[in-house]
Amino acid sequence: MLSRTADQIYWTARYVERAEFLARILEATLRLSSLPSNYGGAGTEWDSAVLTSGCASAFYKAHPYADEHNVREFLAFSPDNPSSIRNCLAIARTNARAVRTALTVEMWDALNGAWLELRQFDSKKMGREDFARFLDWVKNVSLTFDGSAYRTMLRNDAYWFSRLGVGIERADNTARILDVKYHVLLPETEQVGGSLDYFQWTTILREVSAHTAYHWVYRQSVQPWLVADLLILNRQMPRSLAASYDTIVRHLDLIADAYGRRGPSQRQARAMLDKLAAAKIDGIFQSGLHEFITDFLRDNSRVGATIAEQYLI
Amino acid sequence: MAAFDEMGLGNGAVRPAYRALKAWLDSAPSELLDLRRSQAEHFFRRVGITFAVYGDTQDTERLIPFDIIPRIITAGEWAILRKGLEQRVNALNAFLRDVYGPRECIRAGIIPAELVDRNPFYRVEMIGRKVPHDIYVHISGIDIVRVDADTFYVLEDNARTPSGVSYMLENREVMMRLFPELFAEHRIAPVDNYPDALLATLRSVAPEAGRRNPNVVLLTPGQYNSAFYEHSFLADKLGVELVEGSDLYVRDDVVYMRTTEGPQRVDVIYRRIDDDFLDPLTFRPDSALGVPGLMNAYLAGNVTLANAVGTGVCDDKAVYSYMPEIVKFFSGEEPILKNVPTWRCREPEALSYVLDHLPELVVKEVNGSGGYGMLVGPHATQQQIQSFRKKLKHDPAGFIAQPTLALSTCPTFAASGIAPRHVDLRPFVLSGADGIRCVPGGLTRVALKEGSLVVNSSQGGGTKDTWVLDA
Numbered sequence: 127m128l129s130r131t132a133d134q135i136y137w138t139a140r141y142v143e144r145a146e147f148l149a150r151i152l153e154a155t156l157r158l159s160s161l162p163s164n165y166g167g168a169g170t171e172w173d174s175a176v177l178t179s180g181c182a183s184a185f186y187k188a189h190p191y192a193d194e195h196n197v198r199e200f201l202a203f204s205p206d207n208p209s210s211i212r213n214c215l216a217i218a219r220t221n222a223r224a225v226r227t228a229l230t231v232e233m234w235d236a237l238n239g240a241w242l243e244l245r246q247f248d249s250k251k252m253g254r255e256d257f258a259r260f261l262d263w264v265k266n267v268s269l270t271f272d273g274s275a276y277r278t279m280l281r282n283d284a285y286w287f288s289r290l291g292v293g294i295e296r297a298d299n300t301a302r303i304l305d306v307k308y309h310v311l312l313p314e315t316e317q318v319g320g321s322l323d324y325f326q327w328t329t330i331l332r333e334v335s336a337h338t339a340y341h342w343v344y345r346q347s348v349q350p351w352l353v354a355d356l357l358i359l360n361r362q363m364p365r366s367l368a369a370s371y372d373t374i375v376r377h378l379d380l381i382a383d384a385y386g387r388r389g390p391s392q393r394q395a396r397a398m399l400d401k402l403a404a405a406k407i408d409g410i411f412q413s414g415l416h417e418f419i420t421d422f423l424r425d426n427s428r429v430g431a432t433i434a435e436q437y438l439i
Numbered sequence: 440m441a442a443f444d445e446m447g448l449g450n451g452a453v454r455p456a457y458r459a460l461k462a463w464l465d466s467a468p469s470e471l472l473d474l475r476r477s478q479a480e481h482f483f484r485r486v487g488i489t490f491a492v493y494g495d496t497q498d499t500e501r502l503i504p505f506d507i508i509p510r511i512i513t514a515g516e517w518a519i520l521r522k523g524l525e526q527r528v529n530a531l532n533a534f535l536r537d538v539y540g541p542r543e544c545i546r547a548g549i550i551p552a553e554l555v556d557r558n559p560f561y562r563v564e565m566i567g568r569k570v571p572h573d574i575y576v577h578i579s580g581i582d583i584v585r586v587d588a589d590t591f592y593v594l595e596d597n598a599r600t601p602s603g604v605s606y607m608l609e610n611r612e613v614m615m616r617l618f619p620e621l622f623a624e625h626r627i628a629p630v631d632n633y634p635d636a637l638l639a640t641l642r643s644v645a646p647e648a649g650r651r652n653p654n655v656v657l658l659t660p661g662q663y664n665s666a667f668y669e670h671s672f673l674a675d676k677l678g679v680e681l682v683e684g685s686d687l688y689v690r691d692d693v694v695y696m697r698t699t700e701g702p703q704r705v706d707v708i709y710r711r712i713d714d715d716f717l718d719p720l721t722f723r724p725d726s727a728l729g730v731p732g733l734m735n736a737y738l739a740g741n742v743t744l745a746n747a748v749g750t751g752v753c754d755d756k757a758v759y760s761y762m763p764e765i766v767k768f769f770s771g772e773e774p775i776l777k778n779v780p781t782w783r784c785r786e787p788e789a790l791s792y793v794l795d796h797l798p799e800l801v802v803k804e805v806n807g808s809g810g811y812g813m814l815v816g817p818h819a820t821q822q823q824i825q826s827f828r829k830k831l832k833h834d835p836a837g838f839i840a841q842p843t844l845a846l847s848t849c850p851t852f853a854a855s856g857i858a859p860r861h862v863d864l865r866p867f868v869l870s871g872a873d874g875i876r877c878v879p880g881g882l883t884r885v886a887l888k889e890g891s892l893v894v895n896s897s898q899g900g901g902t903k904d905t906w907v908l909d910a
Binding site: 127128129130131132220223224225226227242283287381385437438439 | 484661662667671674675680681682683685686696697698699700
């Protein structure tokens with residue numbers, strides 16, 4: 127297939143995934159901020175949402191401080207934030223439009239329909255309830271798009287590149303949450319914050335929609351190191367780093383088999399997965415959770431760049 | 440001047456081809472028709488059939504209004520049109536071969552040399568060059584208007600990159616979904632084999648020394664082009680890659696496309712970008728849409744461009760005025776399809792007649808298209824007429840004039856109910872190495888404003904499904 131087509135499919139998938147991720151962050155933050163102040167973590171939850179979204183420098187250039195109003199506006203609707211939910215969906219739709227013939231009608235419908243409906247949401251008049259409905263709607267768009275891809279696409283390179291987009295973006299998003307929140311997962315903070323941190327931990331779980339999954343996997347109350355284990359190493363948990371790399375490696379291998387040629391992206395991704403498979407959460411804590419996450423973010427974007435070099439340009 | 444209504448509205452007698460449709464329209468409850476109209480609009484919006492209007496910043500994607508009342512052409516009428524179209528397109532190809540080759544028609548005095556040589560679309564790069572299979576115009580859209588029961592005129596020839604065929608196909612698709620009962624009652628010639636015919640045509644013109652399985656691509660300027668929807672629709676139906684200039688590159692006079700599996704050779708390019716933008720090394724150096732070196736590959740005979748470079752000469756309205764003679768010169772036959780009588784303002788006698796009769800004439804720029812830059816005398820204000828008078832005196836050769844034709848009308852949904860509106864017809868004619876293909880019908884465009892004669896979508900025109908009834 128055309129490199130540009132593959133590139134646009136890949137980015138369409140990434141932007142839809144990113145829109146959903148932003149919706150989850152906003153949803154979890156709203157929940158956290160509505161708790162009485164001594165449960166919520168000192169009113170810094172909106173700063174934390176901005177940091178997690180990865181657009182802190184643009185945000186603080188436009189706003190002196192973070193509060194519900196301006197973070198909601200910036201992350202969800204702002205035309206000035208290239209990664210606002212609105213822009214993510216618009217860019218995804220623009221990309222999809224350019225490669226419409228490579229997508230199924232259902233996938234196009236999901237994005238084009240979303241783009242048409244998006245105009246109806248007026249952020250100026252939006253109360254909390256309407257905003258919550260908007261976030262639900264965003265998650266639904268992503269589910270519909272992803273579900274359409276899964277159920278209707280031919281299993282060929284177009285599908286595999288879309289899965290790579292989802293994998294790389296998910297790995298990046300989950301790692302960002304950990305990057306911002308790692309300190310509340312460290313063992314010593316338990317003494318500092320005590321059980322008040324429980325709400326921070328559950329917020330993290332909600333951001334990756336794993337609040338229920340946690341209990342099924344570990345069958346015990348929420349413990350910070352297990353939250354880290356779930357998000358980093360658990361291959362059953364769809365948004366964990368390890369599961370993301372399962373996806374990336376599998377689809378890179380399918381592409382390599384179909385094209386009859388392996389390259390640097392296959393090798394790099396396999397090395398990432400091997401590292402995650404061999405790691406134990408204790409070891410990660412011992413050698414430094416923050417360093418681990420920082421390295422991961424760097425390596426993940428390097429894999430993304432290698433995929434682009436090998437196939438997309 | 441009462442226009443000829445194709446259904447026969449206004450003079451009491453419904454024409455036979457329209458009887459069943461008229462009966463159905465009379466019996467269908469108005470709520471049902473309203474529902475079907477909104478379903479049609481919903482369908483078009485959902486599948487994303489939109490077009491962009493240049494200079495319109497508010498809403499860059501708009502729907503072309505679709506009217507659910509079909510336009511009907513009988514088998515007998517189509518048979519004549521079909522023969523006339525084939526004759527005309529063969530003549531266009533012969534004419535282009537000639538003006539880039541021996542120039543016999545110029546030497547024979549059929550057409551003045553300066554109309555060719557000074558034509559902005561005449562490409563000196565093509566002089567003395569051979570194009571694959573000697574075909575220049577592979578895809579053409581010949582605009583036809585009708586003035587009475589027996590008279591069809593060619594209004595203009597579109598030999599560059601005519602658009603609209605996706606509407607022909609999608610209009611039919613929508614009609615078949617919404618009105619299955621009408622399709623059961625009529626024997627309507629299908630149009631959905633158009634993409635197949637187009638692909639066969641494109642494959643037939645691959646370079647002679649080419650490969651057994653030629654790689655055909657469709658070259659688009661990109662998604663901000665007004666016809667992008669059509670480009671992507673056609674690429675999908677053809678099963679060929681939709682490429683942008685940056686997807687292609689030329690090495691050693693061979694065109695390749697960049698794919699995830701490395702470079703892949705390209706044999707035939709159905710290009711939907713204008714000559715000017717094809718190759719920044721030959722034409723406009725500022726073009727970011729084209730492919731550097733493409734012209735060299737083309738002139739080396741390693742790739743076929745459809746349509747060929749330089750076909751725009753035929754779109755010129757002054758050249759158009761010579762088409763009857765051109766047809767006769769190359770085919771030795773009388774033209775089956777007539778031209779609209781045309782005054783060439785470059786000729787002093789014609790100019791003085793035109794200047795004296797501006798309020799009753801239609802004046803067009805010889806290189807205009809899309810309904811821009813024209814004067815419709817009877818509908819113009821004094822001021823517009825004065826300003827055209829100045830333009831005409833300043834540059835007579837830049838204009839032609841025609842009588843204001845009473846274009847035929849077809850019943851159409853209007854705010855006031857069903858009312859006659861003027862229509863034209865754009866059939867799409869394909870010329871391959873193995874002959875002419877033309878699916879029955881074409882795109883019917885309708886001027887939605889009462890009395891308006893301008894059917895262009897950029898000027899508020901709409902479209903209709905076009906039925907050619909099988910005898």
